[in-house]
Amino acid sequence: xxxxxxxxxxxxxxxxxxxxDGELAVENAWCVSFDENALPEQLPAFVPLALWRKHAxxxxxxxxxxxxxxxxxxxxxxxxxxxAIAIDxxxxxxxxxxxxxxxxxxxxxxxGELRAVGDVxxxxxxxxRRCGFDAMALRDDQDPADALRALxxxxxxxxxxxxxxxxxxxxxxxxxx
Amino acid sequence: xxxxxxxxxxLVDERVAQFRDQMERYQAGKLGEEEFRPLRLxxxxxxxxxxxxxxxxxxxxxxxxxxxxxxxxxxxxYDRGYGHFTTRQNLQLNWPALEDVxxxxxELAKVQMHAIQTSGNCIRNTTSDQFAGIAKxxxxxxxxxxxxxxxxxxxxxxxxxxxxxxxxxxSGAAHDRAAIQVHDIGLRLWRNDEGELRVKxxxxxxxxxxxxxxxxxxxxxxxxxxxxxxxACVRVYNQFGRRDNKFKARIKILVKALGVEEYRRxxxxxxxxLKDGPQTLTQAAVDDAKRHFxxxxxxxxxDSAIDAFEAxxxxxxAFARFVTNNVTDHKVPGYKAVTLSLKRREHAPGDVTADQxxxxxxxxxxxxxxxxRVTHEQNLVLSDVPVDEIEALWQELxxxxxxxPTVGTLNDIICCPGGDYCSLANAVxxxxxxxxxxxxxxxxxxxxxxxxxxxxxxxxNACGHHHVGHIGILGVDKKGEEYYQISIGxxxxxxxxxxxxxxxxxxxxxxxxxxxxxxxxxxxxRHEDERFLDTYRRIGLKPFKERVYAH
Numbered sequence: 179x180x181x182x183x184x185x186x187x188x189x190x191x192x193x194x195x196x197x198x199d200g201e202l203a204v205e206n207a208w209c210v211s212f213d214e215n216a217l218p219e220q221l222p223a224f225v226p227l228a229l230w231r232k233h234a235x236x237x238x239x240x241x242x243x244x245x246x247x248x249x250x251x252x253x254x255x256x257x258x259x260x261x262a263i264a265i266d267x268x269x270x271x272x273x274x275x276x277x278x279x280x281x282x283x284x285x286x287x288x289x290g291e292l293r294a295v296g297d298v299x300x301x302x303x304x305x306x307r308r309c310g311f312d313a314m315a316l317r318d319d320q321d322p323a324d325a326l327r328a329l330x331x332x333x334x335x336x337x338x339x340x341x342x343x344x345x346x347x348x349x350x351x352x353x354x355x
Numbered sequence: 356x357x358x359x360x361x362x363x364x365x366l367v368d369e370r371v372a373q374f375r376d377q378m379e380r381y382q383a384g385k386l387g388e389e390e391f392r393p394l395r396l397x398x399x400x401x402x403x404x405x406x407x408x409x410x411x412x413x414x415x416x417x418x419x420x421x422x423x424x425x426x427x428x429x430x431x432x433y434d435r436g437y438g439h440f441t442t443r444q445n446l447q448l449n450w451p452a453l454e455d456v457x458x459x460x461x462e463l464a465k466v467q468m469h470a471i472q473t474s475g476n477c478i479r480n481t482t483s484d485q486f487a488g489i490a491k492x493x494x495x496x497x498x499x500x501x502x503x504x505x506x507x508x509x510x511x512x513x514x515x516x517x518x519x520x521x522x523x524x525x526s527g528a529a530h531d532r533a534a535i536q537v538h539d540i541g542l543r544l545w546r547n548d549e550g551e552l553r554v555k556x557x558x559x560x561x562x563x564x565x566x567x568x569x570x571x572x573x574x575x576x577x578x579x580x581x582x583x584x585x586x587a588c589v590r591v592y593n594q595f596g597r598r599d600n601k602f603k604a605r606i607k608i609l610v611k612a613l614g615v616e617e618y619r620r621x622x623x624x625x626x627x628x629l630k631d632g633p634q635t636l637t638q639a640a641v642d643d644a645k646r647h648f649x650x651x652x653x654x655x656x657x658d659s660a661i662d663a664f665e666a667x668x669x670x671x672x673a674f675a676r677f678v679t680n681n682v683t684d685h686k687v688p689g690y691k692a693v694t695l696s697l698k699r700r701e702h703a704p705g706d707v708t709a710d711q712x713x714x715x716x717x718x719x720x721x722x723x724x725x726x727x728r729v730t731h732e733q734n735l736v737l738s739d740v741p742v743d744e745i746e747a748l749w750q751e752l753x754x755x756x757x758x759x760p761t762v763g764t765l766n767d768i769i770c771c772p773g774g775d776y777c778s779l780a781n782a783v784x785x786x787x788x789x790x791x792x793x794x795x796x797x798x799x800x801x802x803x804x805x806x807x808x809x810x811x812x813x814x815x816n817a818c819g820h821h822h823v824g825h826i827g828i829l830g831v832d833k834k835g836e837e838y839y840q841i842s843i844g845x846x847x848x849x850x851x852x853x854x855x856x857x858x859x860x861x862x863x864x865x866x867x868x869x870x871x872x873x874x875x876x877x878x879x880x881r882h883e884d885e886r887f888l889d890t891y892r893r894i895g896l897k898p899f900k901e902r903v904y905a906h
Contacts, residue, residue: 270516272598273518273593274598276514301394302516305515328373328376331369331372334366335512337512337634338634346506347503347640350360
């Protein structure tokens with residue numbers, strides 16, 4: 179019989195296919211746990227903020243941000259010490275994680291790994307990359323070959339983003355002068 | 356016209372390849388229905404009642420003649436030889452085959468067109484004033500600004516999965532012809548006392564099932580900050596807009612729930628970090644955008660030609676009717692903008708056949724510097740016609756069935772595709788438009804009524820903008836039966852207002868009779884030269900209600 183705590187919190191998730199810096203990672207050691215009360219048995223793990231704070235010195239823990247996280251300045255600064263941060267996509271149609279990633283990179287200068295977890299599908303990856311994710315844990319049914327191809331679908335973009343710090347109109351002007 | 360450079364072309368070509376790959380994965384069963392849905396929608400592809408529907412983007416309503424010809428060819432080859440212009444200045448194909456869509460997109464890319472973000476929960480095609488660049492009351496040509504917004508919003512990495520769709524409209528004239536108060540964001544370009552360009556930013560307007568008029572977020576944004584400010588506006592919406600209920604997910608609900616002060620505070624807080632950063636506009640950037648919209652090389656028109664035009668107008672009653680209704684004054688003396696009516700009984704409002712598209716493209720080459728504009732009222736415009744060529748153009752339009760001299764009258768109905776095509780619709784709308792056009796076809800009667808906007812939507816999604824019609828008709832479904840709710844007093848221009856519902860809805864066959872009664876009240880009650888809208892505003896709903904529901 180499962181305990182009450184196990185019933186409340188879903189089991190830790192571990193996916194096979196992880197893309198890091200545009201390449202398929204050899205392995206994915208980290209699991210994702212949503213249980214706010216107890217550490218998962220399997221470590222290292224991304225765990226809810228409160229739990230991460232409680233075990234501040236544990237090298238095998240990193241914070242998991244839910245998509246409704248309100249990224250205040252205090253939180254943005256606190257997260258600087260995290261060795262990696264996972265941002266959850268509870269549904270692939272939930273676009274809040276893109277803004278969270280950009281804010282962490284562009285506003286709070288976060289330098290560590292930023293990992294997209296949850297409902298992470300092939301056709302979101304390029305937007306994720308441009309918003310500052312350098313790691314994407316693919317939903318289990320996604321084909322990693324399709325994922326790598328999707329990441330190189332575009333060679334040009336109009337806006338500035340985390341990697342390309344000027345908009346196309348700015349680059350065009352620079353070309354002609 | 357904006358012309359693509361290598362970067363624009365590369366992006367559109369790569370988008371076609373991306374969609375082809377997505378379609379192949381969908382057909383191979385690797386992409387499920389749910390996963391494919393936003394991908395196809397963001398390429399304009401709906402799955403509809405009879406067939407897929409493809410919505411092609413016409414950025415801020417500007418089309419080149421050669422593009423219209425390519426569209427004609429596409430409708431012949433891949434569809435049934437006609438297309439439908441929408442209230443958001445786009446073109447819809449009603450009968451493409453699903454598997455052909457990547458090829459259609461590839462054909463579009465060859466003429467610098469696409470269907471990117473014409474649907475889905477993202478920033479849609481930016482719309483504007485059909486008389487941009489030529490209007491007498493213009494303060495600033497909105498087209499270069501629309502183009503900058505188009506580029507900023509196209510494949511924006513952060514805003515592809517917003518809570519709901521997001522529509523931006525831009526006006527640069529004293530008189531708003533872009534319905535900016537009923538858009539998610541409405542922008543008005545204006546100049547302050549020092550002659551500096553400023554942008555008024557409105558947010559939270561919209562139609563649909565909860566119609567709202569937009570609130571002013573910022574009165575006087577310096578133009579340099581347009582894109583960073585928009586980014587802040589949309590980012591706040593992306594983070595805080597509701598995602599638990601699609602009917603409460605538009606930005607209007609957020610602005611209403613927070614209050615405009617709080618929404619503004621959050622936007623300003625966000626913007627403080629973005630201001631003066633990347634995407635801040637410079638004079639050089641704006642000049643570069645303006646370079647694409649030069650004044651055409653208009654030949655001088657002699658004063659005698661202007662006199663002859665006025666004389667013809669006095670002599671020829673049919674010509675006079677056309678000029679009064681379908682011809683608009685131009686900022687350059689001797690030139691006029693001519694509206695081609697797409698409202699005639701034989702076709703659904705906004706529908707054009709492939710042959711007509713070809714013919715219009717040729718007319719544009721001969722009379723209008725090769726450019727055509729699509730209007731929010733679902734008509735077409737040739738924007739630069741010398742007065743000494745208007746008579747010849749009028750005769751050619753007569754032959755094409757596009758000279759119906761009813762622009763701006765009751766007969767110039769805005770109408771969505773409705774239940775004949777759309778799977779969302781509760782009721783048909785095109786047959787209602789046709790029945791009304793049949794009932795009210797007497798020109799003298801129409802002219803006597805003066806300007807009346809009659810808008811029809813087949814469901815509460817309000818694609819036919821019924822809330823802002825002086826007379827609005829909404830199709831509703833009651834236990835499988837089609838009924839029609841009629842409202843009056845809506846308005847889409849400067850003094851925007853939302854219509855009020857007359858009362859219980861009507862059977863389809865009773866709609867023309869009810870509209871007639873509404874008009875009778877107006878004719879009986881109006882003061883001299885008073886518009887329908889003004890009479891309504893003066894006397895209120897009650898007299899209309901009493902007449903319509905009298906036994």
